[in-house]
Amino acid sequence: MNVDDMVALLPLIAVAAGSLAVMIAAAVRRSHRLAASLAGASLLVALALVPAASGFAPRNVTPLIAVDAYALFYMALVFGASFVVVLLAYGYLRARAEVREEFYLFLLLATLGAAVLAASRHFASFFLGLELLSVSLYAMIAYPRADANPLEAGVKYLVLAAASSAFLLFGMALVYARYGTMEFTAIGAALSLPGAGWDAYRLAGLALILTGVGFKLGVVPFHMWTPDVYEGAPAPVTAFVATVSKGAMFALLLRYVGTTWVYDSPSALTAIAAVAVVSMFAGNVLALLQENVKRILAYSSIAHMGYVLVALIAGAPLAGEAVTFYLVAYFITTLGAFGIVTVLSGPDRDADRIDDYRGLFWRRPWLGGFFSAALLSLAGMPLTAGFVGKFYVLAAGARAGIWFPLVVLVVTSTLGLFYYLRVIVAVYAREPANPVAPSPASPALPVAGAVALAGLAVLLIWLGVYPTPLLRLIRAAVASLALSA
Amino acid sequence: MTLLWLIVILLAGGAAAWLLERRSMVLARGACLLALAIDLILVVSLWLSAGGRPEAAETAWIAELRWDWIPRFGIGFHLAMDGISLLLAALTIVLGFAAVAASWTEISDRAGFFHFNLMWVLAGVLGVFLSLDLFLFYFFWELMLVPMYFLIAIWGHENRTYASIKFFLFTQLSGLFMLLSILGLVFVHYRATGIYTFDYGELLRTPMARSTAFALMLGFVAAFGVKLPMVPLHTWLPDAHTEAPTGGSVVLAGLLLKTGAYGLFRFAVPLFPEAARLFAPAAMILGAAGIIYGAVLAFAQTDLKRLVAYSSVSHMGFVLVGIYAGNELALQGAILQMICHGLGTGALFILAGALQERIHTRDMNRMGGLWEVCPRMGAMGLFFALASLGLPGLGNFVAEILVLVGAYRASIPVAAVSAVGLVTATIYALEMVQRAFHGKNVRGWKFPDLSVREMAVMAVLALLLLWIGLYPKTLLDTARPALHAPAPPVATAALRP
Numbered sequence: 001m002n003v004d005d006m007v008a009l010l011p012l013i014a015v016a017a018g019s020l021a022v023m024i025a026a027a028v029r030r031s032h033r034l035a036a037s038l039a040g041a042s043l044l045v046a047l048a049l050v051p052a053a054s055g056f057a058p059r060n061v062t063p064l065i066a067v068d069a070y071a072l073f074y075m076a077l078v079f080g081a082s083f084v085v086v087l088l089a090y091g092y093l094r095a096r097a098e099v100r101e102e103f104y105l106f107l108l109l110a111t112l113g114a115a116v117l118a119a120s121r122h123f124a125s126f127f128l129g130l131e132l133l134s135v136s137l138y139a140m141i142a143y144p145r146a147d148a149n150p151l152e153a154g155v156k157y158l159v160l161a162a163a164s165s166a167f168l169l170f171g172m173a174l175v176y177a178r179y180g181t182m183e184f185t186a187i188g189a190a191l192s193l194p195g196a197g198w199d200a201y202r203l204a205g206l207a208l209i210l211t212g213v214g215f216k217l218g219v220v221p222f223h224m225w226t227p228d229v230y231e232g233a234p235a236p237v238t239a240f241v242a243t244v245s246k247g248a249m250f251a252l253l254l255r256y257v258g259t260t261w262v263y264d265s266p267s268a269l270t271a272i273a274a275v276a277v278v279s280m281f282a283g284n285v286l287a288l289l290q291e292n293v294k295r296i297l298a299y300s301s302i303a304h305m306g307y308v309l310v311a312l313i314a315g316a317p318l319a320g321e322a323v324t325f326y327l328v329a330y331f332i333t334t335l336g337a338f339g340i341v342t343v344l345s346g347p348d349r350d351a352d353r354i355d356d357y358r359g360l361f362w363r364r365p366w367l368g369g370f371f372s373a374a375l376l377s378l379a380g381m382p383l384t385a386g387f388v389g390k391f392y393v394l395a396a397g398a399r400a401g402i403w404f405p406l407v408v409l410v411v412t413s414t415l416g417l418f419y420y421l422r423v424i425v426a427v428y429a430r431e432p433a434n435p436v437a438p439s440p441a442s443p444a445l446p447v448a449g450a451v452a453l454a455g456l457a458v459l460l461i462w463l464g465v466y467p468t469p470l471l472r473l474i475r476a477a478v479a480s481l482a483l484s485a
Numbered sequence: 486m487t488l489l490w491l492i493v494i495l496l497a498g499g500a501a502a503w504l505l506e507r508r509s510m511v512l513a514r515g516a517c518l519l520a521l522a523i524d525l526i527l528v529v530s531l532w533l534s535a536g537g538r539p540e541a542a543e544t545a546w547i548a549e550l551r552w553d554w555i556p557r558f559g560i561g562f563h564l565a566m567d568g569i570s571l572l573l574a575a576l577t578i579v580l581g582f583a584a585v586a587a588s589w590t591e592i593s594d595r596a597g598f599f600h601f602n603l604m605w606v607l608a609g610v611l612g613v614f615l616s617l618d619l620f621l622f623y624f625f626w627e628l629m630l631v632p633m634y635f636l637i638a639i640w641g642h643e644n645r646t647y648a649s650i651k652f653f654l655f656t657q658l659s660g661l662f663m664l665l666s667i668l669g670l671v672f673v674h675y676r677a678t679g680i681y682t683f684d685y686g687e688l689l690r691t692p693m694a695r696s697t698a699f700a701l702m703l704g705f706v707a708a709f710g711v712k713l714p715m716v717p718l719h720t721w722l723p724d725a726h727t728e729a730p731t732g733g734s735v736v737l738a739g740l741l742l743k744t745g746a747y748g749l750f751r752f753a754v755p756l757f758p759e760a761a762r763l764f765a766p767a768a769m770i771l772g773a774a775g776i777i778y779g780a781v782l783a784f785a786q787t788d789l790k791r792l793v794a795y796s797s798v799s800h801m802g803f804v805l806v807g808i809y810a811g812n813e814l815a816l817q818g819a820i821l822q823m824i825c826h827g828l829g830t831g832a833l834f835i836l837a838g839a840l841q842e843r844i845h846t847r848d849m850n851r852m853g854g855l856w857e858v859c860p861r862m863g864a865m866g867l868f869f870a871l872a873s874l875g876l877p878g879l880g881n882f883v884a885e886i887l888v889l890v891g892a893y894r895a896s897i898p899v900a901a902v903s904a905v906g907l908v909t910a911t912i913y914a915l916e917m918v919q920r921a922f923h924g925k926n927v928r929g930w931k932f933p934d935l936s937v938r939e940m941a942v943m944a945v946l947a948l949l950l951l952w953i954g955l956y957p958k959t960l961l962d963t964a965r966p967a968l969h970a971p972a973p974p975v976a977t978a979a980l981r982p
């Protein structure tokens with residue numbers, strides 16, 4: 001490993017160093033503000049180092065990590081999202097937990113794990129990144145440990161994530177047993193040799209790996225944890241689970257699927273398409289039945305992951321761009337929606353009932369307006385980033401001619417509109433809030449949260465109106481990705 | 486650039502109205518009127534500049550604007566105006582005035598946000614009439630949906646939540662099918678030429694298999710058929726029109742329905758001429774069915790606004806027949822019918838709204854004998870009912886006769902059935918006047934007659950209908966270059982055998 005390799009790794013090193021700094025600072029002097037600033041600063045430094053590292057990309061640092069434009073793009077996305085979560089969590093934790101400093105430690109470690117996932121080109125780094133992310137998440141989800149709901153959610157996530165890790169490991173082991181290597185590219189090379197058919201090892205290995213990945217993405221039939229964890233976890237953590245953990249997993253999935261010739265197997269594609277179709281159906285239909293805003297967003301995220309899978313199976317030439325753009329739009333929108341939930345949450349409970357939002361637009365026009373903009377973006381209405389994202393997914397699918405999943409997408413997303421409208425109806429309702437269930441004493445808007453939300457709002461509209469600069473970036477980033485048609 | 490200004494001014498007017506709400510509501514409404522007035526001047530000046538153009542001009546476009554937007558897919562910000570879009574833009578602005586005036590006293594609660602939404606719907610509608618890039622078109626198509634939804638959902642009547650969600654879901658689902666069709670068309674074009682483009686002009690002559698063309702066309706027809714409405718897809722309409730506040734009903738009936746007709750006219754037929762010819766008989770039968778069905782249901786209503794809503798289904802049937810009859814007479818008729826229906830139905834909705842504001846009901850069983858109480862309202866109601874039934878001398882007569890003459894050449898049975906619609910219209914329109922204004926005032930209603938402001942709106946709309954009825958040549962001449970020019974082969978050229 002030489003100096004150039006180190007420079008290429010600098011973004012990851014910055015986050016790792018940040019986590020150490022937070023830990024040491026917490027040992028020396030307990031200060032919430034200090035811990036949050038350290039975490040935020042290290043994420044910003046990492047973000048600033050991404051362009052520096054890109055000067056040395058693409059290169060493989062050790063057999064484990066690939067620092068290329070693709071990985072760096074996703075790293076930047078993950079760091080940006082984590083930074084928003086720091087801003088949101090600062091105001092949220094200040095009103096609640098007694099011990100707050102360690103939260104930022106877990107957050108940085110989870111971010112590091114996600115960044116490693118985005119850059120991994122080897123089963124070892126894949127698993128390391130995944131576990132770093134998951135283990136930190138157990139602690140983050142159950143962070144308010146005096147309450148029952150977060151604890152329950154944390155334990156549920158722990159058990160299911162551990163089980164899915166076992167599936168994943170078994171799948172890796174099968175692939176390794178057959179091909180004798182754990183590097184993605186080496187596996188791909190072995191598979192491209194004549195005579196490398198779809199034997200039992202390869203199929204079972206892929207199926208088990210997809211099971212592990214599917215759990216992290218929360219797609220049907222591995223989605224059971226999603227609503228409970230979304231509901232139980234503190235709102236900023238939910239934002240993190242919904243975006244960073246899923247996005248990083250998708251980054252890895254796209255790379256793995258592309259390099260290991262999954263696109264050559266109609267049966268594998270059909271299986272993924274089936275997962276996508278049932279996710280879109282189940283997510284959108286089950287969301288109709290929910291009364292809790294966090295659960296609605298949970299089921300809607302299941303459906304959204306289904307949409308992204310549709311883009312994934314479209315394959316070359318548009319899949320990489322479509323998946324990446326959709327994820328960026330989804331990150332911004334989801335962070336925005338959970339950001340609103342976060343800043344409206346009172347000290348005793350999160351603002352997760354529909355009644356909490358009744359008449360929000362008339363009480364706090366900016367928050368209400370942005371919340372409805374975020375919901376409309378999830379529904380894919382124009383002027384928002386979600387519109388361009390949905391367009392991109394449909395374009396990728398139409399280019400590949402996979403009409404059945406597209407029609408399912410269209411029909412189920414229209415169903416989905418119904419529950420977004422339900423929340424929006426409440427946001428614009430003229431009646432006063434239901435006196436039986438008083439809304440949590442509307443807390444004053446914390447400055448950090450307001451900054452985060454304002455930034456997200458600008459991005460949401462900007463990407464919806466003029467996505468061209470980002471599209472250029474994404475095209476450059478996914479150019480290196482091998483996606484055989 | 487003028488075209489962009491047309492849209493931006495409306496958007497800005499809406500934003501200004503929202504901001505000025507705190508100062509004074511009069512100021513906010515004034516901002517809307519000012520924005521509309523500026524737009525009116527711009528449109529009229531475009532109209533005058535177009536009037537001097539020779540018939541055989543190179544292109545039918547009066548004004549055009551083309552910028553790159555998302556070059557990755559060849560998406561451009563491409564606006565253009567020909568005679569047809571000019572007429573519809575003018576209609577948009579006139580009805581914009583009417584909607585602002587109709588909301589003057591009706592909407593007092595959160596009026597700033599109301600006007601914001603109203604102006605943004607108008608901007609979206611204008612965008613739909615002006616865009617020549619299919620992505621941009623879809624963008625505006627969806628954009629007008631959200632503020633319209635808010636207009637119904639926040640300021641609507643009793644059943645507003647149901648009606649607004651139904652409206653939203655119908656339009657959204659059909660709109661997404663159109664988006665799939667647009668994408669399909671773009672990729673068919675890409676396979677043939679290797680170029681990504683969403684530009685109307687480029688996509689016009691895309692070669693494709695007949696079955697592909699038919700499937701893609703159906704996506705467009707779904708979206709436009711819902712908006713128009715084409716008969717089996719119309720069920721959202723009576724609910725949305727009835728529950729919307731007056732200003733919203735005016736925009737819905739006067740403008741949103743026209744976007745569906747315009748879409749058929751501009752996109753569904755010219756982009757797929759072969760498929761359109763195959764589909765034409767079915768479309769004409771659906772149109773004729775709509776004429777009769779709408780009229781019969783209008784007759785059965787007791788709710789005044791519902792009656793007018795069903796009469797819209799009937800009138801828009803003529804537009805559908807006219808578009809697919811495939812000759813110039815019928816197309817001219819369809820265009821005139823779009824304008825006249827917009828003006829006449831807008832006026833009827835304003836009257837219904839004015840009545841409801843005064844007596845708090847739309848139920849005609851509870852009315853009767855209102856002529857003595859409010860003679861001006863009664864007279865105006867009679868005038869627009871006569872317009873609706875197609876009295877010679879008023880615009881609708883010219884429009885419907887042109888459609889019928891054109892349709893007669895294409896299909897005699899369709900023309901015959903459609904002609905029955907004139908008779909049925911007479912029945913429901915006169916019945917409406919009879920039940921609301923004639924008879925005895927058994928309930929002893931007493932309320933103020935139309936105010937000066939309301940009378941001014943009515944007078945303008947009535948004069949416009951009279952003008953079109955007596956001298957339709959002005960409008961026909963404006964629209965003609967668009968029907969003839971070689972550049973944009975709209976329906977007529979496409980369907981000519």
